[in-house]
Amino acid sequence: MDCPGLCEALVQGGANPGLAQFLSLFVGVVLVSGIPLVTVIVLILVERKVAARIQDRIGPNRVGPFGSLQTFADLLKLLTKEDITPTAADRLLYNAAPLVSFASVVLIWAVIPYTPYHFGADLEIGALYFVAVASLGTLAIMTAGWASNNKYALLGAFRVVALLVSYEIPLVFALMVPIMLAGTLNMLDIIYAQSSMWFVFMAPLAMLLFAISSQAETGRAPFDLIEAESELVAGFNIEYSGMKFGMFFAAEFMHVFTNAILLTIFFFGGWLGPLWNEPLIAFAWLGLKASLIYFVFLWVRNTVPRLRIDQVMRFNWFFLVPVSIGNLLLTALLLKLMQELGLAPRVLQTATLGEVLPMTLVLLLANLGIIALILGRLRTTGRSERLATGGGAGSMAVAAGD
Amino acid sequence: MEILNQWAFIGIFAVMAPIFPALPILIAWVLRPSKPNVLKSQTYECGVETVGDTWVQFRVQYYIYGLVFLVFDVEMVLLFPWAVAYNRLDFFAFAAGLLFIFLLFDGLLYAWRKGVLVWR
């Protein structure tokens, strides 16, 4: 049995090989899952600080230096809050839903390569694993809404689920572009395929589609119409209070950062950067890129207005889905043409910069062409809609598609 | 066995993952006050008494969104191997993928034409 590192040391120390292997895996699990759990505590503070700055406020600044202990204060408050379970609720499912919701996000981190040498599991189907695990979250929301036995919760859950499943289609079609370029589902191989050129230069449109739909998957602004925390009751988690609500909340925060990390891995080269062979530097690159993307997500969240559900649905079915399918087909066509002409390497993992440059240029130009076309069409559609409604503000938000 | 070792990690992870959120909930269960009363544990409905049954009839459009998603999801399942193997294949693979997606797109086009994807 393969048993390196800690496991080997344990066996030499006289432990049972099976037990040693289990223990080493267990320690690995705790280490890997510890990273998202620690990050989420930091993220909540960062999110509040950034939101405050964007809205010209100061943000939390009382507890600890610069308010850095605010999250712990909130945690203590949540721990001592009374936890009300409505009598009409289905108790088992009501209690299971927040656990599944949180677990569905933590589970994604099992396949994330932190450095070239440190990762949880190196699965052959890593990218598909992420899509599959993320779909557990949808079921958790459905269960939460149903088990609360509340009309608003159920209706909220139905709307979230309809939104989530809709936006999963462009998400996966956009994800298929880097997979096709790299020719593998393995997360490490996808990163190595970008060693001479990041995929964002070959598929900027797929990157944008992935970013938009993953933002929608987290249910945040401008897609937070179901929660609408400033106007409506909270949607599917209306009956949840105390720590159980806190778990839904933490899962959402973690999901945003997870999406930033995934975007980094699929399009921005993961831990690739100067001196990435050093584990610490590689980890720093991953963290830096993901933090920048996370900041952009926060920026979008705090500046873009909330959309109505019909607008969100229309935006998805009449704009994102066809564009993502068209993008996939166009990339496939160009890639195959260039490969047949000998202008593109078939294995990107070992290709040099000179070999990938022609295909990058062609794909980049094609992507920019589509983006220009879409923007032109949006402009004309938007103008005609504004004229038709007499300059109503609502028509500006989503003027895509038909 | 190397592969199963990776999956053993996922297995332990899957058992551990719900325990992480369960721990704070358990701690809260010990710490929190618990004074339930009839009014407090009623179903919340904007402050007024709950009216009628929760299992209200929903519109069929939710089902149709789920249906279209299911079809796309299964199509994606077959497209994933196609995308992974794409670099190894010749031009015929593109034609096969194009036809596959074209057939799928027909269904989407039908749904558009019937207007079932417009939220109402």
Place this chain on the structure above:
Amino acid sequence: MIPLWMYLVVAAALFCIGMFGVLARRNGVGVLMSVELMLSAVNLNIVAFWRYSTPENTTGMVFAAFLFVVAAAEAAVGLAIIISVYRNRHSVIPEEADTLKG
């Protein structure tokens, strides 16, 4: 390593549970769920046979993948029919919808 017959027994048991559901459940949605169980049992059999007899071949995997397609199509159309019948007759009991008229 686990011998093949153990997988076959599990698949057979699941198939029979599904069969019981199809025969006995009065609720149309319950019947469809049981059909999904039976299809899954078949899928387990296919994958087990593939793994134990011809793992160097892709045929078994391809078959299993197509079975997912069939299961999805079955669920989609079956549930649509149940919804339609329910709307017209306010009943989800298969035996009560026997006139074959929408």
Place this chain on the structure above:
Amino acid sequence: MEFNAITLAFIVFSLVTLGGGIGVVTCINLFRGTIWLMVSLFGMAGLFILLSAPFLAAVQVLVYIGAIAILFTFAVMLTRSITHLPVRFTRLWANAFAAGAFFVLLVAGVIYPVWVVNDAVHFPVSDVTRTTADLGVALVSGNGFVLPFEVASLLLTAAMIGAIVIARDVDDEL
């Protein structure tokens, strides 16, 4: 057969699969039935992993838990009286007996004589298995399964159109 981690995993996944199945056919509340179905199919995904088919396991979770479960829950809510059906079963004992007899027949008549005693195929002939990329090559290469691949797409499109026609409200017509 020695007792090791794989055996333990097999037992756990089998119990989850069969327990979930029993939950599906016996539950009163259909939403819980959907959850039981997911539990059962989740266990089956574990069995797929033990059979070194991780792609199929991921697809199992993606398709069943991600999509079919959602569809079932929507359908349960659309046909609301379903959760309060007074009678769960028709001819409970006769059907239970039939299913049990069929199981005994399968095990004693087919599985035991052919695969336990006969020892025809007992253990995998090789540990070399095919990957997702090989599946992709088989699906779209000319001498592979390209025709079934396209027919699958056609079948799904037909199912989608058919289901929309059947399920659509009449007043949804534009």
